[in-house]
Amino acid sequence: MTSPDPLLEITGLRLEAGAADAPARLVDGVDLAVAPGEVVGLVGESGSGKSLTMRSVLGLLPSGVRASGGRVGWDGEDLLAASEPRLREVRGGEIGMVYQDPSQALDPLMRVGDHIVETLRLHDPRLSRRAARERAVEALAAVGVPDPARRSRQYPHEFSGGMKQRAMIAVALANRPRLVIADEPTTALDVTIQAQVLDLLRTARDELGTAVVLITHDLGLVAEIADRVAVMYAGSVVEVGPVGELFSDPQHPYTRGLLASRPHLAARGAALPAIAGQPPLPTGRPPGCAFHPRCPLAGDLCVTDAPLLELRGPDHRTACHVPAPEGALR
């Protein structure tokens, strides 16, 4: 949306599970675009469909979940229709993936450096093992692993959590992908390590021009690193816009609720504001706007008609029938 030629362009993506006649709509018409070199934060609570949306890009949907509509545009190609061999080229080659828990995502019986050797050689079978080893050491050095030659021969259990996540990022970046999908990359880490991991992703963007999609429920992370933010609720994008504008002038009541429920140093001791109610289950989404049962501003239209993403400012879109009164809920 910022760029005329987005790298990744998801349009109208629908993901379903369960019986064909009464499916659970896990993702219901998601639109999302990522420009080359852009960092997009994808925010939402558990079950909002943010991870599923990004997994569908790589064709890695859990068994039982199927794409029933929409398009995942990757450089002009529809990845939803791509063959398995083509998807294997994309995975790890054109799109890298960083996982939530680095201690689970590295093979405990494989030397850390060999993970990088493996992904290099999967995408370039002619690369010799020796050359791949050298590049693995360079890749570890690039993500700030000290003494990389020695560390590359160690096993994951000899690495600390933060070092493991650095190694994961080195694996994800090994083939110079054009996009990295980071699925809650800092959730399992100490707060002090979080900043270092974010720095690495930022460096990858600045030096390699890698676009990043950061899946998270931590608005602080998003504010720190993202160019744009997309907020998901109950399987749809409800608001998307530049990070500064979305934080300073949130349009959707859900976004406002999220921002209001962050802890503030200034208001110590006071109970945190919360959004009343629970997000709906995918099988029992209310008609109209999925947020209306919890929305303080809901009107008659919200109960009957689902709102569409509409432009509210330059590059700032919101799916809400109620225009935001300036400063109403902040």
Place this chain on the structure above:
Amino acid sequence: MSRLLRQPAVAVGLLGLLALLVLVSFPGLVTDHGPNTQTLSQRLVPPAWMDGGSSEHLLGTDHLGRDIAARTLHGGRVSLLVGFVAATAASVLGILLGLVAGYRGGWVDRVVTEAANVWLAFPFLVLAIATVAVVGSDLSVLVVLLAVAAWVTPTAITRAATASLRGEDYVHAAIGMGASDTHILRSHVLRTVMAPNLVVWTLTVGTLVVIEGALSFLGLGVRPPTASWGSMLNDGRAYLETAWWLVAFPGAALTLTVALTNLLGDGLRDALDVRTESR
């Protein structure tokens, strides 16, 4: 490897089996007699240290004047060869089946699991007798029979380990970096299932040596006059009251082999199993 050898059970089992293999491979170290050379003038000679024994025949001779030491060692060749080859074949077969069943799941998994259940319910000895009756007894028939006899255990443990690995994040991560199914099985799953399979393989060798003994005892194993521990036990059975050495030495060799493989298997399990190691 050095960590493994520090386990006394592993060290004793491994060295014992190695010694056994050397003796069996080079029987000339102990005796100059051929296993089938009959000296009818020297029948049922007791072992060298007993009254009437001679230094010529260290462990005595049998009812046809054949040297017991030579026959025990040559018989060990057959027993150990059959045991090792059949156990290896069973492990290879089981690992392949287990990998496919555990990784693919679905109907492949159901077919393999049901086949294993049916197999476990089937009396092996009946199958062995029927097979030998139809195709005759022969070393290669014996190996195939025993390999088939032992396929279930390696299949089951490989299948279970593979199925649980299938859900591991690092397997998903490998898929996410573009690995194919065969690549994942080869480079991630195989190395994990090797450790328990090594233990099972060792224990299987012992089991198969016993089964081979049983089959040869029943006359379903190698054909006479080729020596095997089981057939020696059968031959000597009639002389048990007068010449105990006919059955004692092949029996002891059989027992020792099984004890050593079990010792090695148990030691390996303790050394390789992460769960017992952390305690």
